[in-house]
Amino acid sequence: MNYTTQMDAARQGIVTGEMEEVARKELMDVSVLRELIAEGKVVIPANKNHTSLKACGIGQGLKTKINVNLGVSKDCCSIESEMEKVRRAIELQADAIMDLSCYGKTEEFRRRLVEISPAAVGTVPVYDAVGFYDKELKEITAGEFLGVAEKHAQDGVDFMTVHAGINRETAGRFKKNPRLTNIVSRGGALLYAWMELNDRENPFFEYYDELLDIFRKYDVTISLGDACRPGSIKDATDASQIQELIILGELTKRAWEKDVQVMIEGPGHMALNEIVPNMLLEKKLCHGAPFYVLGPLVTDVAPGYDHITSAIGGAIAAANGADFLCYVTPAEHLRLPTLEDMKEGIIASRIAAHAADIAKGVPCARQWDDNMSEARRNLDWQRMFELALDPEKARNYRSQSQPENEDTCTMCGKMCAVRNMNKVLDGSEPI
Structure with missing residues (x-):
């Protein structure tokens, strides 16, 4: 059967092996799943070159998925340490692993990650561009930015964050509406700086069609990045964020015209009462495309505990439409996470995802x-x-903490309500 992407297959009425695998995992009729993929409401990130992948679906009617961020940086550049995190993340049932490497042997780490990971692998090409070309940001050409994206696609990356919505128009809106924390997205800040330094349009926006052709060739899912996500609750739901979201909705339709699967990335930091309206806005403006959120972190005052502030926001977001949660660790805003930080972040995100699935009525x-x-x-x-x-x-x-009686715990001992109710209901004498 001849098809280019999962969306292309779905639109032709073809059920792929990946669709069958996802349908089994999700207890969903495969024809229903295929239709949701055709409509863009579900994605299966599955690069044709990622041979170790176990297909995972993200979107409407499916279990809420979680993503883990890893990767080497200039200050922490041990590939072996990050590979240990990869193996642990897989053991802890992460659904996706995103390589945010921005220094050193990024290609080696990325290839090793793709080789062993059954989870979907994501990257942010703009992070890699400076190190890959060993050039100053200003000197990187539009073609070179696209070249990094193609290299990642060739290496088997399943989804890529592309900050195409921070175009000249969005940048102008940002300038007219000052923020407390400005632009906190690393990729967004790099592209904003590139545009200012070169007085040019964002290359990922200007050459968006060429980028889509690359993604279509390898069946890479485009994760439309939120360069203007709020970095504080003060900046949530402001003009810059909404301006970019409108652009992302337009870019979503252009990607679908080329059968490229799309996810939308969202906030960020956001007060509890703003989360539900934001989920509604995203789904409305981006035509039901799966929504991928960082948090949201519901307060700014808990460094060291942001896995908790994130899980609170993530549960509310997912219960009200978000499909994919990017984990946040206790080390957020402070340092590169350790192995233990990573575990705490994964567990907190999985709790949030499962709590949301109960609320959404996800099967089982x-x-x-x-x-x-x-x-x-x-x-x-x-x-x-x-x-x-x-x-x-x-x-x-x-x-x-071992109890005197093995059928109790050291909190209540013989006064355990469960133990005593069992005895009474069985006709025995309690305590």
Whole structure:
């Protein structure tokens, strides 16, 4: 069967192997899934060169997915340390791994990541451009920016963040509407600086059709980056953010015309009461394309605990339309995360995603909780550990404080309500 992308296949009525795999995982009729892909409401990031991939769907009616950010930087450039994080992220069931490398042997790390990862792999080409060409930002040409994107596509990257919405018009809106924290997106700031230094249009916007041709060739999903995402709750839902979102909606339709799959990236920092309206705005302005959010972080005053501020916002966002959560670690705003930071970020995001899936009525989401509740009623500790989102931590806590009676814990002992209700209902005497 002849098709170029998952969207192209879906529109031709073709069910691909990736669609069948996702449908099985999601307990969804494959014909329903195919139709959602054809409409752009679900994506399956699946580069033709990523041979170790286990297909994952993102979008309407599917389980909320989580992404993990990794990669080498100038100050922390150990490829082996980042590969250890990759292996751990896979063990912890991350759905996607995004390589944000911006220094050193980025190609080596990217290729090793794609080679072993069953999870979808994402990148941000503009991060890599400065190191790849070993040139000053101002000297990089439009063609060279596109060349990095093509190199990533050849290497098997499944989705790429492209900040095409920060064009001259959006930049003008930003200048007219000053912000407390300006532009906090690394890619957005680089492209804004490039435009200012060269007095030129954003190359990813100016040559968007050429970029789409590359993505179509390899079936790379375009993740339209939010260069103007708010970096503080003060800047949320402002003119710059909404201006860029309008542009992203227009770029979404242009990508779909070429059968390129699209995700939309969103905030950022945002007060609780603004999250639901923002989900509605994105889905409306971007025509139902899957929404990929960083957080949102619901307060700015908790450095060291931003995995929590992010999980609070992520649960609300996903329950109200977001499809994909980018994890945030306790080290956010402070340093490159360690292995333990990464784990805490993944677990917090998975909790948020699962809580949202219960609210959305995703098939079998509640069953997991019901099974855990049954194990608790039966005081079946081993079953509880098996069902725990983090079995390792649950077992460790239990082992650290042993009760006098094995069917209780050291919080309540013989006064355990579950134990005593079981005895009463069985006709035995409690305590």
